[in-house]
Amino acid sequence: MRIVVTGGAGYIGSVCVELLCDSGHEVLVIDNLGEGHRAAVDPRASLEVMDLKEPERLSDVLNSHGSEAVIHYAADTLVGESVSNPAKYYRNNLVGGLNLLEAMVASKVAKIVVSSTCATYGAPDKIPIDEGCSQSPVSPYGHSKLAFEGMLGCFARAHGIDPVIFRYFNAAGASKNFGEDHRVETHLIPVILSVALGERECVEVFGTDYDTSDGSAVRDYVHVGDLAEVHRRAVEGKVTGAFNLGTGQGHSVREVIEVCREVTGHDIPVKESPRRKGDPPVLVASNEKAASALGWCPATNLREIVVSAWEWHRAHPQGYGD
Numbered sequence: 001m002r003i004v005v006t007g008g009a010g011y012i013g014s015v016c017v018e019l020l021c022d023s024g025h026e027v028l029v030i031d032n033l034g035e036g037h038r039a040a041v042d043p044r045a046s047l048e049v050m051d052l053k054e055p056e057r058l059s060d061v062l063n064s065h066g067s068e069a070v071i072h073y074a075a076d077t078l079v080g081e082s083v084s085n086p087a088k089y090y091r092n093n094l095v096g097g098l099n100l101l102e103a104m105v106a107s108k109v110a111k112i113v114v115s116s117t118c119a120t121y122g123a124p125d126k127i128p129i130d131e132g133c134s135q136s137p138v139s140p141y142g143h144s145k146l147a148f149e150g151m152l153g154c155f156a157r158a159h160g161i162d163p164v165i166f167r168y169f170n171a172a173g174a175s176k177n178f179g180e181d182h183r184v185e186t187h188l189i190p191v192i193l194s195v196a197l198g199e200r201e202c203v204e205v206f207g208t209d210y211d212t213s214d215g216s217a218v219r220d221y222v223h224v225g226d227l228a229e230v231h232r233r234a235v236e237g238k239v240t241g242a243f244n245l246g247t248g249q250g251h252s253v254r255e256v257i258e259v260c261r262e263v264t265g266h267d268i269p270v271k272e273s274p275r276r277k278g279d280p281p282v283l284v285a286s287n288e289k290a291a292s293a294l295g296w297c298p299a300t301n302l303r304e305i306v307v308s309a310w311e312w313h314r315a316h317p318q319g320y321g322d
């Protein structure tokens with residue numbers, strides 16, 4: 001298939017592009033390289049450096065590529081920044097997404113697979129979180145993602161687009177060639193590993209008095225390779241709808257630090273800090289819907305996730321070096 005991947009120079013997109021190329025698809029990456037990296041684009045894919053906020057160019061690119069499907073990763077993703085600068089998040093995640101949908105309609109591309117997030121659920125009403133739980137985001141980032149889900153539903157009904165919405169929990173780990181190199185890193189595992197690499201003195205644990213087994217917050221870590229695989233299935237198949245993507249297993253912050261200690265052999269000092277506003281105690285997915293509709297079962301456990309991330313970071317101590 002000819003597949004456009006927006007945000008394919010970013011963390012999760014880069015691993016998916018690699019798998020799509022392995023599977024024989026013809027991939028065009030659209031990325032403004034604001035957060036992404038040229039070196040994160042698999043050399044078998046083409047790269048169009050452009051912004052989704054350039055609507056005319058977007059239609060031209062989709063038309064001339066003869067695209068049959070779009071996988072849409074491109075977004076601004078920092079929860080904290082979204083609180084201080086909500087306009088940036090609505091403009092990029094909503095207006096950029098609107099331009100993409102309009103370009104798809106103009107170019108008669110009917111299939112889209114979209115990255116959404118467990119942040120659309122806010123503080124969930126039950127654990128594990130299934131797709132029927134109410135969506136009440138607490139951050140502008142989560143609101144912008146939920147608003148895009150709603151807009152996509154309207155386009156699907158009006159224009160016959162077949163949408164798949166994937167709400168990821170905590171993406172983590174690396175493939176051999178592509179890993180996590182955010183310019184501002186807020187994700188737990190790369191932050192912990194940067195301590196082991198000597199780039200930070202300690203890791204901060206936000207909240208040690210939650211009602212969890214060890215007082216730290218519990219999250220569901222899912223390997224990027226497992227995410228890539230379910231995107232491949234979705235783009236090649238006929239399923240539509242919204243699906244949570246997690247392992248169904250929760251791990252506390254302290255537990256993740258302990259696994260990182262075992263894998264790296266480093267002490268990894270900890271600084272205990274107060275809870276961050278809006279951080280729920282536990283976020284764990286029910287992945288039953290994705291399992292039954294897409295036959296997807298994440299294959300990678302926490303230790304394997306950390307091993308893959310550690311191997312990538314040791315091989316790329318400067319990340320992609322740009």
Ligand SMILES: NC(=O)c1ccc[n+]([C@@H]2O[C@H](COP(=O)([O-])OP(=O)(O)OC[C@H]3O[C@@H](n4cnc5c(N)ncnc54)[C@H](O)[C@@H]3O)[C@@H](O)[C@H]2O)c1
Nearest residue numbers: 007009010011012031032034035036051052074075115171
């Ligand atoms: N990382 C996670 O744990 C996680 C969890 C839930 C959801 N998500 C979602 O998954 C997607 C990918 O996340 P990631 O961690 O790989 O982020 P990332 O920042 O590494 O990748 C996003 C990519 O999109 C590009 N981009 C952003 N705005 C653009 C625009 N207007 N035009 C062109 N390119 C643009 C960036 O340059 C970057 O390469 C995002 O939509 C994010 O909201 C991620």
